[in-house]
Amino acid sequence: MLPTRKAFRALAPLVALTMGGCSGFDNSTLNVAVIGEADDPFQSGKEVTASGQLIRAATVEGLVAFDEKGRVIPALADRWIVTDDGQSYIFRLRDGDWASGDPISAESAKKALDTALKSLRRTTFSLDLDGIDEVRVMAGRVIEIRLQRPMPYLLQLLAQPELGLYEDKEGNGPMRMKKIGDVARLTPIDPSTLGLPEIQNWDKRTRNIDLLSLSGPEAVQRFNDGKADLVLGGRIEDFPLTRSVGILRGTIQLDPVVGLFGLQVMNDKGFLADPANREALAMAIDRDALIEQFRLGGWKPTTRIVTPSLDGDLGTIGERWSEQSLEERRAVAAARVRIWQASAKKDGDKEKKAGRAETGSGDGAAAGPQISIWLPQGEGSDILLEKLGSDFAAIGLRLEKAESGDTADLALVDDVARYPRAVWYLNHLSCRAKFGLCSQEADARVSEALAATTPEERAALMTEAEAELTAENVYIPFGSPIRWSLVRGSVDGFATNSWGWHPLMPLAWLPR
Template structure:
């Protein structure tokens, strides 16, 4: 029987008998494992790994948050309005207190956000937030955020864990760290509604569960899930997908997100066979993207030849080389590589991919595509000298600018484009939607001309979820908040 995993935004369930029932057997807790290292669960500062982001989001609330389906919901802001031109967002802050008993005010929220924005300068997230022109208070509980240009999914951008509000070292999230154990595990306990500015609920403690969270290497996380020691495994990637059991008895436990973001190869050197954009383009042209993930039996994956997905580019946009078949592209690429080798040069490239059996499968497909044009590929471990390296990142919000910000010269200098950066800055300050779009399209054109990145398609993210665990749903952000997992519907 063919074992096929489908990208879907629909939730699946599975009887406990088929999902490998087990876990701790304690109905008052949920066992969760992130694929990662224990130190990531307790990260400080504003440069967070996926496990660190999830713990931060659960313990430090922002103005808004995400629910299990990836939809924006109230957090410290109880409600908000958006002006018709999309340039002002006005939030009413919830009537609640900090842990020390002092009231939470709009001034504190404003000051926290402004401080965070200053600290994020020079990062890609800081660039994403560059459209914020002002943050000011209107009353003790009302705050207004003004933008220089409309930002699609701006509320989604405000849900980022790094934008959680702090006051004198205090936080006011939906959950609190109950214990941080010596082995690196973290226990999160839901905060009562009255501690979050909400009406008290009778028997609240009976409707919630603690979350026992650990971080494990991929193989250990798989073993823990299939042995029944954990109920959920988060942050699975393509490199680890072959470790997950996608057979008929496990159908429904592997949940894949139709994620948005960047998945491709960044050029690390601009000499040798990659020293000319014409040859770098030859590598991009030769890849059989339609068959790239065929060894994984993944249905619905979206390949791409562009930095910005075509779906975000508007009318008339298309993939690169639209009038050329794969064989025609390879003929062109073969001629370019042959011109290089005829001069006595070698056409060898080294690719750095994350450790895992999925990386070997992906490498095999890339090597096969490049062998067809006379290029020999070698797989090297992360940290070793390489010509190309994997980029695998989830989008923070659903606008074209996020994709361009990842290649800003302030973030990455090799084969960046100051001209593209200037166009993005112009777009940030451009209120006219059509001019804004035109600037971003031209910026992508400048970046693609450098051929410093070989797009492959959408990122792959998956989770393992036991059938009787509520509070989980695949979503386009591939982000799964922890708080909904603590709510017991029984």
């Protein structure tokens, strides 16, 4: 008879170790630092940070998962087929049990998947899942996901941490997590305890992972001190910290990701009320110079919302202002600033004559409109702020840092695409996402595209949607996001990939 969940808990280790240094762990433990806040690994809810996603993926399997190279691999489902029309995915569930000891069945898996999908309602991720029609039980261990339309990247979506499946409020591994102070200790689950075939010498082939979530400076310092074997979750704001990493300590690994990296226009007040003025901001930016100080080889700037050359890209939308030099663009943008200033001054004079003058003087208008921007804390953000401030000053605008995204005129968007299709970008910037300005017309074209009957019609409508969103100038693109990790040479089970995703279970296998 298989042990119950209560029996597992009773057999769990009772000795808690402290995080005083590497000497506090045995040699079979891999120490991982993830950039974030201390309580991030223990978050719950719909949307969690990088640490929380890593923990969820490690402890709550979905139908499928990602390996270290970003490839979709079996998890609770050991095989699947896709019908010729692309509108039905049929999964055969593996033999074995849930962590509770109950057998994995189509009924229980359907219930768990329905619950997971329902929990994501009113999130941006739910927009990517809109094509799912229903989940059906086909046989004892076979379920079908029926689609309203083809979703070529459904497997990549099902492998996301948010679609891990709970049974009786508990995940099915492949690891278990124990909280030890601020440390999340992850222990690989012996497959035989889940009704799976036994793996000889399991304890000698796997190791624990001790995960800490720390600020960028703390995580890099821990790596440099030899107390962390791996640092994950690196973004642009902390990239300058990697200058302190010597070649003998490890290597800086960059993931070849695509996605959104730019500025969201948060309101349409004052200078930002006119799309042409919002375009002026985009025209002023020297994108090559923006990233030059980071010394990132291979990074490509773009003025397009959707990363060029993705699947379905017709190539009809090119880079903006390609016929103009940076100086010519800035001259056009500066003229728009002056026109707005003259109009604002004229309106102000009228109000003064009418006795409705507000506090303040005309000096601010003479110095140029002031734009506020929200950026995350970090040296990299300081570099971006200084460079953008210089770019905007070149057209007569003043830039200041805002305390939060809610009060800012502009906010940094820095998100990796879950799948490489235009619809991901357009969903992320849609009115349903409820983040800053948007375009109802662009959303309408996306809806039409999703209802299209041919790939050609769908691609054409997606192109129209991108054009509509571009014309509204509600998002100012820089290029692809930047994701980096620090990896000690002795670490196995890590690989860069296009999703920027680094699961923990592959890291738990001991090197042979």
